[in-house]
Amino acid sequence: MWLYVMFDLPVGTKRERKAATDFRNFLLDEGFEMAQFSVYLRFVESKEAAETRIQRIRGSLPASGKVHIVTLTDKQYANARIFTGRKRERGRGNPNQLALF
Amino acid sequence: MIGRVVEVAETGRHLAKDRGFLTVAANGAEIGRVPLDDVVAVIASGYGLTYSNALIAALAERGAPVVLCGSNHLPAAFLLPVAGHHTQAGRLADQAAAPKPLKKRLWAQLVRAKIAGQAETLRAVGASHTGFQLLQRKVRSGDPENVEAQAARRYWPLLFGPDFRRNRDMDGVNALLNYAYTVLRAGTARAIMAAGLHPSLGLAHRQRGNAFQLADDLMEPFRPMADLLVADLVNDGAETVDRTTKPDLARILTLDMSTTDGMTPVGTCLERAAVSLAQCYAGTARELDLARRVPPLLA
Numbered sequence: 001m002w003l004y005v006m007f008d009l010p011v012g013t014k015r016e017r018k019a020a021t022d023f024r025n026f027l028l029d030e031g032f033e034m035a036q037f038s039v040y041l042r043f044v045e046s047k048e049a050a051e052t053r054i055q056r057i058r059g060s061l062p063a064s065g066k067v068h069i070v071t072l073t074d075k076q077y078a079n080a081r082i083f084t085g086r087k088r089e090r091g092r093g094n095p096n097q098l099a100l101f
Numbered sequence: 102m103i104g105r106v107v108e109v110a111e112t113g114r115h116l117a118k119d120r121g122f123l124t125v126a127a128n129g130a131e132i133g134r135v136p137l138d139d140v141v142a143v144i145a146s147g148y149g150l151t152y153s154n155a156l157i158a159a160l161a162e163r164g165a166p167v168v169l170c171g172s173n174h175l176p177a178a179f180l181l182p183v184a185g186h187h188t189q190a191g192r193l194a195d196q197a198a199a200p201k202p203l204k205k206r207l208w209a210q211l212v213r214a215k216i217a218g219q220a221e222t223l224r225a226v227g228a229s230h231t232g233f234q235l236l237q238r239k240v241r242s243g244d245p246e247n248v249e250a251q252a253a254r255r256y257w258p259l260l261f262g263p264d265f266r267r268n269r270d271m272d273g274v275n276a277l278l279n280y281a282y283t284v285l286r287a288g289t290a291r292a293i294m295a296a297g298l299h300p301s302l303g304l305a306h307r308q309r310g311n312a313f314q315l316a317d318d319l320m321e322p323f324r325p326m327a328d329l330l331v332a333d334l335v336n337d338g339a340e341t342v343d344r345t346t347k348p349d350l351a352r353i354l355t356l357d358m359s360t361t362d363g364m365t366p367v368g369t370c371l372e373r374a375a376v377s378l379a380q381c382y383a384g385t386a387r388e389l390d391l392a393r394r395v396p397p398l399l400a
Contacts, residue, residue, distance in 0.1 A: 028120035031136025042136065045104075098351035099107045099135050100344065101114055101125040 002077045003050055005032060005040045005057065009065035019062040026060045043095055104141035104368075106284055106351040113149045118156040137163060141354060141368065142287035146170035164295055166287045175269060176283055179313060181294050192297035195382040205243030207381060207389060208305040211321045212244045213237050214391040216252045218325035221394045226332050228259045244305070249321075260332055274335055276342045281327035281350045282320075286313065288354045289320040289371050296375035298382070319374055322391050326367055327353050360392040 005027060009020040024040075030053065032040035044050045050071050061067060072080075074094055082089040107123060109116065115126045122134040123143070137159055145152075145167065152167075157180060160167055167180040220233035233252065240248045257267050261274055268275050293300045293315055303314025330353055339346045354368040370392035377390035 025120060028122070031121045031138050033134075043139075095105060095135075095139075096348055098348040099105055099133065100347060101107070101109045101111060101127075101133055 001044055001047070001050060001074060002072045003032075003042045003044055003053055004035070004068075004070040004072065005042075006068040006070070007038050007065060009038075009062055016062075016064070020065070023060065023062045027057075030056060104139045104354075105135055106142050106144060106287075106354070107135055107140055108144040108146065108347060108351070109150055110147045110347075112147050114147055115151045115153075116143075116145075116156055117153040118159050123156060123160070137165075140165045141291065142284065143167045144170060144283065144287065146172070164291055166290050166294075168283060168287050170283065175279055176286060176313075179287070179290055179300075181290060181300070189297040192379050192382065193299055195379070195384075196298050196302050199382050202242070203381070204304045207378070208318065209240050209242050209244055210389050210391065211304070211318060212240050212249045214322035214389075214393065215249065215324065216240070218322050218394060219252055219256045219328075222325040222329040222332070223256070223259055225329055226260065226336075230259070260328060261335070273340060274331065277331045277334065277339065277346065277350065278327065280342045280347065281331055281353050282324065284351050284353050285320050285323060285327050285367070286316050288368050289316040289323070289375075292368075292371040292375040293319060293378075295372065296379045298375065298379055319371070319378065322374075323367055323371065326356060326358060326394075330356060358392060359395055361395055362392065365392060 007023070009023060010016045011020050027040045030042070032042040035041045042053065044053060054069055057067070057069065078091060078093065080091055082091060107125075109125065111127070113127060117124050117126065118137070119134070121137050123137055123140060124131050124134045126132060140160065140163070142165055143160060157167060161180065161182040164182055168176045169178040169180075171177050216233055216237045220230040220237075223230035223233070232255065236248050236252045236255075239246065253267070257265050265274065267278070269279060290300050290313055298315065300313045300316045304318045330350065334346060334349055339349075342350070354371075355366045357364045357366055358370055360370070373390045373392065377386055377388070380386035381389060
């Protein structure tokens with residue numbers, strides 16, 4: 001399944017910007033990739049793994065701002081339509097067991 | 102332990118760490134990234150690879166082995182963390198102090214499980230598997246009659262035909278087996294380290310040059326699963342280790358084994374086996390938890 005993390009964080013003061021950057025970096029350290037600005041996503045193996053990730057995010061939330069976490073099943077994710085400009089982009093699908101480079 | 106095996110087989114790749122990702126670059130441009138937490142093993146077999154130290158350290162922190170391979174898909178070296186478990190010192194002491202009779206008993210359990218697994222694999226491909234039960238019963242502590250070899254001599258011709266010879270340096274089916282075993286060995290080494298044991302102190306594999314004796318011991322009962330995987334691929338027309346067969350072979354760690362405890366991926370079975378081995382060393386258990394397969398099988 002897939003985890004979407006969407007956030008709106010205040011960036012008015014230096015301290016808030018720092019908190020927002022820290023949160024963003026935390027998501028990157030956790031293996032979330034940027035889908036759009038303020039929208040990050042990650043593939044997780046199971047419901048339990050998703051719950052673990054969500055709990056970890058909960059423990060690292062910035063003091064203010066709004067964070068949405070959405071889980072999508074593989075099928076729902078595969079049905080997502082992604083456009084860049086007017087061009088439709090192909091979705092990526094689940095990661096393979098073997099990443100061959 | 103369901104995760105991803107990262108193999109780098111092309112020339113001139115550069116592996117580095119970027120926040121929580123392993124990144125792969127070719128000619129200075131990034132061509133892919135994998136979350137570090139998802140990596141179960143990195144298999145490096147291409148020429149002219151370069152690595153960043155931060156990446157190697159990050160993989161070690163997560164207990165993911167880095168396997169450096171030769172061109173025949175056999176591992177030349179493993180990089181594993183110094184500390185793998187919170188009571189590692191105690192478990193290592195138990196392991197080092199394990200008396201010989203205990204090691205011989207454990208080895209006999211592994212050989213019996215391997216022979217049982219071979220029979221299951223033969224049954225799964227529809228080949229004759231008579232006599233294996235008898236062989237299994239013949240295994241005594243330490244396997245002094247080398248029943249393991251007797252079983253192997255029957256097993257390979259039944260599985261791959263009378264002309265087949267298991268030879269680590271040959272191509273074709275042998276190379277497919279090498280590759281599947283390499284992934285399996287990496288998974289076993291990881292499970293051993295995660296259980297706080299050291300892969301260099303083996304039970305029966307005692308070549309001084311082999312740093313992964315215990316991994317080679319503990320993976321024995323799981324080899325028939327890899328053999329079954331290869332046999333299925335060969336049936337489907339696979340001949341060489343290439344871009345199409347590698348992803349299938351790398352599935353070995355996530356392959357579901359139907360065991361007496363239900364369906365479990367091979368990777369998880371390896372973890373259980375390693376933990377039960379640590380308990381046997383510590384004297385809190387007598388039997389290894391080896392996840393016996395039950396027919397009918399899912400390949």
